[in-house]
Each structure stands twice: as structure tokens, then as C-alpha cells.
Amino acid sequence: MSLDIKTLVEKYNTPLYVYDFDNITRRYEELKGAFDGKKSLVAYAVKSNSNLAVIRHLAKQGAGADCVSIGEIKRALKAGVERYKIIFSGVGKRDDEIRYALKEQILFINLESEAEMKRVEMIAKEFDMEARISIRVNPNVDPKTHPYISTGLHENKFGVSIDSAKRMYIYAKKSKNLNPIGIHFHIGSQLTELAPIAEACGIVADLVRSLNAIDIDIKFFDVGGGLGVVYDSEVTIKTEAYALAVTQAIKGLDLTIVNEPGRYMMANSGIFLTKVLYEKQNGEKRFVVVDGAMNDLLRPSLYSAYHKIEAVQRDGEKSLADVVGPVCESGDFLGKDVELPIMNHNDILVVHSAGAYGFTMSSNYNTRNRSAEVALMGGEDYLIRQRENFQDQIRLEEACDTSWQS
Numbered sequence: 001m002s003l004d005i006k007t008l009v010e011k012y013n014t015p016l017y018v019y020d021f022d023n024i025t026r027r028y029e030e031l032k033g034a035f036d037g038k039k040s041l042v043a044y045a046v047k048s049n050s051n052l053a054v055i056r057h058l059a060k061q062g063a064g065a066d067c068v069s070i071g072e073i074k075r076a077l078k079a080g081v082e083r084y085k086i087i088f089s090g091v092g093k094r095d096d097e098i099r100y101a102l103k104e105q106i107l108f109i110n111l112e113s114e115a116e117m118k119r120v121e122m123i124a125k126e127f128d129m130e131a132r133i134s135i136r137v138n139p140n141v142d143p144k145t146h147p148y149i150s151t152g153l154h155e156n157k158f159g160v161s162i163d164s165a166k167r168m169y170i171y172a173k174k175s176k177n178l179n180p181i182g183i184h185f186h187i188g189s190q191l192t193e194l195a196p197i198a199e200a201c202g203i204v205a206d207l208v209r210s211l212n213a214i215d216i217d218i219k220f221f222d223v224g225g226g227l228g229v230v231y232d233s234e235v236t237i238k239t240e241a242y243a244l245a246v247t248q249a250i251k252g253l254d255l256t257i258v259n260e261p262g263r264y265m266m267a268n269s270g271i272f273l274t275k276v277l278y279e280k281q282n283g284e285k286r287f288v289v290v291d292g293a294m295n296d297l298l299r300p301s302l303y304s305a306y307h308k309i310e311a312v313q314r315d316g317e318k319s320l321a322d323v324v325g326p327v328c329e330s331g332d333f334l335g336k337d338v339e340l341p342i343m344n345h346n347d348i349l350v351v352h353s354a355g356a357y358g359f360t361m362s363s364n365y366n367t368r369n370r371s372a373e374v375a376l377m378g379g380e381d382y383l384i385r386q387r388e389n390f391q392d393q394i395r396l397e398e399a400c401d402t403s404w405q406s
């Protein structure tokens with residue numbers, strides 16, 4: 001693999017994202033397979049990695065898409081995801097986005113508040129149609145993950161309480177323009193404990209039973225995403241155990257189980273490659289300055305997230321160094337206290353587990369061009385996003401009239 005990396009860097013330069021499409025296939029099959037014999041849909045969380053080639057690859061396996069903006073729905077449709085496998089989630093949907101989702105006849109819209117339900121109803125009425133909806137319930141369980149990525153507690157902005165969900169379902173059932181077909185929860189990301197998920201499933205399944213009792217027929221049980229992955233030495237949830245917990249919770253109910261995995265699918269299907277610019281020593285502190293930065297991979301700066309970093313083809317005695325980028329922020333680092341040999345100019349570092357929330361969170365901060373992205377499949381490499389250039393960055397500014405400044 002290390003030789004391949006050198007070749008890839010020679011061919012595509014750095015900073016570079018590289019995704020293993022064969023691994024994406026394996027992950028998809030593993031999760032889908034765990035629900036074998038049950039009605040299920042894997043709706044890939046597009047926000048974790050929105051590259052069209054990635055979505056297209058998953059769509060070909062039969063995956064749907066969980067989208068959180070009109071842009072993501074457009075990506076999913078463009079990549080060939082079938083419209084009846086597309087879900088629209090998110091806490092703040094604009095009218096034009098709701099309109100678009102209804103027009104495109106996607107599977108359902110996940111509602112996150114009573115006010116949003118009224119908006120969707122109003123827009124569906126304009127179109128004289130019935131909007132298929134699902135309600136995101138906040139089961140108020142502690143997912144035991146990082147507070148920034150916990151979403152299932154009442155203190156978080158997501159979803160509605162069990163009681164208001166019930167009121168909303170009753171309202172929706174009576175409405176001519178709403179068709180409540182699903183129920184949804186998503187308690188957080190990078191979950192490594194099964195108990196909170198099982199607890200949430202139980203709470204939400206009980207709500208489904210009480211809705212059934214008043215003749216509200218839910219068809220989709222959307223358990224969200226959040227399955228954790230190994231970044232360091234985490235012990236993750238086994239997909240079989242996960243599937244078992246979900247299916248046991250809904251025993252006796254006739255439901256299609258919907259999963260919305262993002263990180264699970266992509267994190268360890270991707271690496272980020274960066275070249276060493278300089279070694280430097282500030283007093284006792286050793287820094288390895290690289291050409292990748294927080295604008296390329298934000299997770300370390302944003303969440304103090306850990307990514308394993310390794311040198312390619314460089315041996316020697318190792319010592320601790322912070323791996324930092326060129327961006328003018330002290331928070332610009334890819335790794336702290338990383339064990340590395342002495343690095344030379346142009347040596348390559350591999351930043352692991354970078355396939356999810358890597359490129360999609362990247363920006364042009366410091367007028368840096370966003371990275372290129374490459375897919376590996378069946379031993380071949382394919383460019384799936386060109387490296388951005390300066391002209392790409394200023395295009396929308398240059399398109400504006402400047403005469404008012406002369």
C-alpha cells in the first residue's frame with residue numbers, strides 16, 4: 001500500500017483524499033446483510049461524504065439517501081438514487097426546499113417541529129397533494145458520545161418530545177395534506193454503546209404501538225445513523241447485535257427498518273494524504289508542518305478528534321510531534337503528540353479514517369484550494385473531484401460588477 005500511496009501522490013499531488021470503494025461495498029453489504037430477511041432500507045447519510053461518485057457507488061448497491069438540504073437531494077437524484085429511497089431530514093428546512101422535496105416525490109420528510117409540520121402542510125395544500133412525513137422523536141436518552149455530536153437529549157435542538165410527537169401524529173392523521181408514514185430518531189454520532197440505542201428503539205417502538213392503537217399506521221421505523229467506528233482503539237457495536245436490538249424492539253410490528261449510516265460507511269473507507277513541508281522546533285516542542293490543514297480536515301480542530309497519522313516509507317527513531325498545517329490559527333492541527341521519525345521535505349503522511357466528515361467539512365479558509373478526491377476500485381484509481389484552483393475560488397466575485405469601486 002505504501003508504494004501505491006507514493007504513486008498516487010505523484011499522480012494527483014497533495015493534499016489528497018483517497019477512498020476505497022471496495023471497502024464501501026463491504027460496509028454496505030455488512031449492514032444491509034445484518035437486516036437480512038427483514039424489510040429494510042439503508043439510506044446513506046450524504047452529509048458524511050457527498051461526492052457524486054460515492055453516492056452513485058452506493059446507489060448501485062441499492063442504497064437510498066438521507067439528505068439534509070436541497071443540495072443533497074439534488075446530488076442524490078443526480079447520482080441515481082431512486083426517489084422513493086430519499087429522505088429529507090434536518091432541523092431547519094426552507095420553503096423552497098420543502099417544495100422541491102414534495103415535487104420530487106421523495107420517500108418522506110422527517111419533521112423536527114410542530115411549526116415545520118404546519119409549513120409542510122401548507123405547501124402540500126398549495127400543490128393539492130399529500131405529503132408523506134415522518135416525525136423525529138427525541139427519546140431523551142444519553143448516547144454517551146461527544147457532546148457536540150450528541151443529539152438525542154432534550155437539551156439538544158433536534159426532534160420533538162414523545163408527547164408532542166403524539167399530538168403531531170394525531171393532527172397529521174386528520175390533515176388532508178399530510179400522510180404520517182414514518183417515525184424517526186437519531187440520538188448521536190460515533191456511538192459505541194448499544195444500550196442507549198436499544199433503549200431509544202424501545203421508547204420509540206412503544207410510541208408506534210400507542211399510535212397503532214388509535215389507528216395511525218406507521219410503516220417506516222427510521223433508526224437514524226450514528227454507528228461508531230474505530231479511529232483509535234474504540235470497541236464498536238457489532239452490526240448483528242445492532243440489528244438484533246432493533247428487530248427485538250419492534251417485535252410484532254410490521255415496519256420497514258431504515259438506517260442512515262454516514263460515518264459507518266465512509267470513515268475508514270478514506271484516507272487523507274499530505275506532504276511534509278518542514279520540521280521545526282519551538283523550544284522543547286517539535287512540529288511537523290504539512291501542506292494539509294484545518295480547511296481540508298476540520299475534525300481535529302473542531303472536535304479535538306483523533307486521527308491516526310503515519311509516515312510513508314520513513315523509518316528511524318520516533319519522537320512526539322504536533323502535525324500542523326499552514327493556516328493562521330493555533331487550532332490548525334491534524335494531530336497532537338504523534339510519534340514520528342524525523343521527516344524530510346516532501347515525505348508523505350497518511351491521515352487515517354478520513355472518509356467521513358473530511359472533505360465535506362472542508363473550506364477555502366486562507367484562500368486554499370480544496371483537495372482533489374480519488375477513488376480506488378478493483379486495483380485501479382479514478383479521479384472523482386478535480387483539485388480546485390484559484391480561478392474556481394474567485395469566479396463568483398469576478399462575476400460581479402466592480403464599476404461602483406472605480
Ligand SMILES: *Cc1c(COP(=O)(O)O)cnc(C)c1O
Nearest residue numbers: 045186189225226260261262263
Ligand atoms: C448526521 C446524521 C446521520 C449520520 O450520522 P453518522 O454518525 O455519520 O452515521 C444520520 N441521520 C441524521 C438525521 C443525521 O443528522
